[in-house]
Amino acid sequence: MTITNYDERVLKASHPVPGAPNNWKRFFGFNTDAKVIGIQYIVTALFFLLLGGLLGMLVRGELITPPSDLFDPSVYNGLYTMHGTVMLFLFLFPVLSGLTNLLVPPMIGAPDMAFPKLNALAFWLVPVFSIVLLASFFVPGGPASSGWWSYPPVSIQNPLGIFFNGEMLWITAIGLSGVSSIIGALNFVTTIIRMRAPGMSFFRMPIFIWTVLAAQILQLLGLPALTGAAIMLFFDLNFGTSFFNPETGGDPVLFQHFFWFYSHPAVYVMVLPVFGIFSELFPVYSRKPLFGYKFVAIASFGITILSLVVWVHHMFYTGTPMWMRNIFMFTTMLIAVPTGVKVFAWIATLWGGNIKLNTPMLFCLGGLFNFIFGGITGVMLATVPIDIHVGNTYFVVAHFHYIIFNTIAFGIFAGIYHWFPKFTGRMFYEGLGKIHFTLTFIGATLNWLPLHWAGLLGMPRRVASYDPEFAIWNVIASIGAFMLGVASIPFILNMVSSWSRGKKAPPNPWNAIGLEWLLPSPPAHENFEEDIPTVLNEPYCYGLNKPFVVDEEFALSDHQFESAEYKNCRTIVLEELTND
Helix, strand or coil: CCCCCCCHHHHCCCCCCCCCCCCHHHHHCCCCCHHHHHHHHHHHHHHHHHHHHHHHHHHHHHCCCCCCCCCCHHHHHHHHHHHHHHHHHHHHHHHHHHHHHHHHHHHHCCCCCCCHHHHHHHHHHHHHHHHHHHHHHHCCCCECCCCCCCCCCHHHCCCCCCCCCHHHHHHHHHHHHHHHHHHHHHHHHHHHHHCCCCCCCHHHCCHHHHHHHHHHHHHHHHHHHHHHHHHHHHHHHHHCCCCCCHHHCCCHHHHHHHHHHHHHHHHHHHHHHHHHHHHHHHHHHHCCCCCCHHHHHHHHHHHHHHHCCCHHHHHCCCCCCHHHHHHHHHHHHHCHHHHHHHHHHHHHHHCCCCCCCCHHHHHHHHHHHHHHHHHHHHHHHHCHHHHHHHCCEHHHHHHHHHHHHHHHHHHHHHHHHHHHHHHHCECCCHHHHHHHHHHHHHHHHHHHHHHHHHHHCCCECCCCCCCHHHHHHHHHHHHHHHHHHHHHHHHHHHHHHHHHHCCECCCCCCCCCCHHHHCCCCCCCCCCCCCEEECCCCCCCCCCCCCCCCCCCCCCECCECCCHHHHHCCCCEEECCCCC
């Protein structure tokens, strides 16, 4: 048995800053409990999901009709720029940080994160840079309007000649977001490597932990490129330097290399934890262990490595030489291999399982279906001729949203519903959850599926007016966007009502697997305050409500899985560590 080198003095150390009283006020202060910080992240992110969704509906409202008749084109540019920025930097990254804060310490048997104060600082930077970003609506010239990618030379234009302009505030907000992400990444990597419970070797970690580790290492490798590019862009905009300004000898394509070196891997920073959520939930709701655990774990790092050498496929139409196009076409297609390993493992896990179609499982199945579709269009875009043909059309918008929303957001909703009882102590309302899923799936399909055809027919992206031949596709997409807005109503009602007066949750309402389900609902302040788990068994054999030993194939019962693969499972032992 492999035992993690673990210093019990660290394990038993008191929390550096005691939490606030056990009431709602603790969520409004500088609390260092990772569970409180996780909820702070998630609630903040959900607020910005509503704001970003509202901006998206305004964009789709403009696009119902071919002429630009709802907003001035410059206002439209600001709306879609802020929509993309808010959804990425104020919803997706923070909500995933929130889920990671909630799950990493209990899943690895740790009392808290490695650096609790830095953890709190990383969160409180989020409202700071959100204020900076949203303040751009109130400065002369309005918010940044060069897209969430902020390409020069458009992004370094300052016709009003003022310092506090929308683009400057956008760059500052993105820089602060990067600082927050780097702090969080260092914390997550340190916690996973140094604070695992005794006996939890790497190949005994849950897949969610593998995906978080892979994603955060990728964050540390790629984010400095974007940070450096943002600094240079800031100087070009405000101080007349010539890094990216073609009029004074700069190279605007160089910015695209810096930007996409991080921003394409950033998609995997977001999608890898969602892959981890799928890998945790499919076994629970199909009552089978995850198929190919080690292959799925290793595939996470395969994605991390390959994602660092695919960025130029965003730049096939910028004059890149053919040899470079061919190399990056190959690497972009190659990344489908480790991704496909995960997809086949999930399908094999579902095959022959005793599937329970409750709300978390519905979102997982919906996310898996959408990801397969989005992955196919991604391989299409990896092909140089197709990418050059549809590169600046709605086809790319459709593919992007099938990954960013139809996969990642679906996985996030699945995770929120699945672990909601554990961290709130209340059960959610299943009926409202299924209404939320139904409206979300239909709305998302109507919103982005038609844009594939519009893009193939030549509908350009980033425009407020378009040829009337594309009107039908945009009308359908706008109906879907408004339906997504309606879908948020049952979700918010469910979360607020369930948390305030929902049925009290037992420690393990799903008969799930994982160390977190050994804790009460909600967990205590320091998670495993007295008894630290010592892991003695194989992956995905621990975490049930009572210790168990399996020697041969057995039938399904309340605390057992319908699978002979569990015949080698042993037991989990809770031991109080001493100074001996």
